[in-house]
């Protein structure tokens with residue numbers, strides 16, 4: 011395949027990438043970064059078996075901010091890895107707590123699968139403050155044999171669930187599929203729904219908010235640089251880190267290798283690095299047939315964990331329906347530049363802040379098959395084995 015690209019980016023630099031395809035470069039992620047998706051091999055310790063499933067959970071920016079203490083038999087103590095946070099875009103660590111919840115949900119499902127009950131105590135040593143996180147555990151979990159536990163049907167989707175950032179088909183999901191997704195992740199003080207073109211102006215407005223929010227995130231230097239810090243470009247970096255946001259496109263690799271793409275410099279609003287991404291995102295939002303949203307009343311730390319559990323259940327249910335999802339978190343983020351859009355999406359979804367919080371907002375539709383995202387595996391998560 012011959013590819014001929016003329017790119018004018020970052021300060022007017024020009025790069026010609028011809029015949030890249032012929033060099034054997036591929037967008038596919040290196041296998042070494044995806045080993046965790048093969049599941050646990052022979053595993054005598056049930057805790058390690060369930061944890062090998064839990065670590066496939068979705069996590070904001072794929073940070074995998076999970077630390078696990080196994081020093082007490084039959085017990086798993088979960089902590090938040092404070093070296094893996096997003097202080098600019100997630101200043102209250104709300105998404106970090108949701109991402110503890112996604113992990114706990116898959117752990118719970120895996121335990122059921124093996125005839126065990128996961129007795130989960132959230133914040134056994136006290137709850138984090140609303141605007142800070144610390145080293146105290148987020149959960150203490152005991153695995154107890156319990157013949158009354160039934161496997162969760164959603165467990166079958168754990169290895170198939172992937173965040174899908176591609177273009178979706180224009181057709182809206184069927185009413186029954188939407189109902190299954192909404193029903194999968196509920197709970198007290200929680201309300202979920204799906205918006206489609208049938209919702210008229212509200213749906214059109216959601217598209218506008220999603221696009222405007224992405225523009226703010228991409229043109230605010232400190233938020234875009236925060237994402238750059240978690241970019242992993244090319245097979246070596248992707249395999250070495252097995253976290254973050256993987257880019258393995260040959261052109262991006264070339265731009266990175268030649269210094270045309272400098273991850274320490276935020277691109278200007280008119281640079282192609284910005285406008286290209288915006289065009290791509292806007293096209294995908296305009297083609298998205300449905301948005302899923304999840305609202306909670308209250309927003310304390312246990313509620314954020316519960317929201318994470320509900321979110322991964324919704325995404326597993328979508329997977330079971332042959333549907334794809336991609337969170338679009340930008341308008342939900344609590345930094346000053348986003349304040350107006352934050353208020354607007356809350357009002358639009360009938361969830362006025364601060365009594366309510368839109369915990370998740372996501373594209374929903376039928377998408378092409380995508381690859382899994384890298385995982386670090388269990389060993390790096392263990393603080394006490």
Ligand SMILES: Cc1cc2nc3c(=O)[nH]c(=O)nc-3n(C[C@H](O)[C@H](O)[C@H](O)COP(=O)(O)O)c2cc1C
Nearest residue numbers: 068069070071072105108172173337338339340383
């Ligand atoms: C709380 C939360 C917020 C997220 N926000 C976004 C987002 O705004 N955009 C996006 O593309 N993915 C978002 N994601 C998806 C993660 O990037 C994704 O889970 C991670 O990269 C791992 O990939 P996987 O879900 O395919 O396993 C979010 C995930 C969570 C749990």
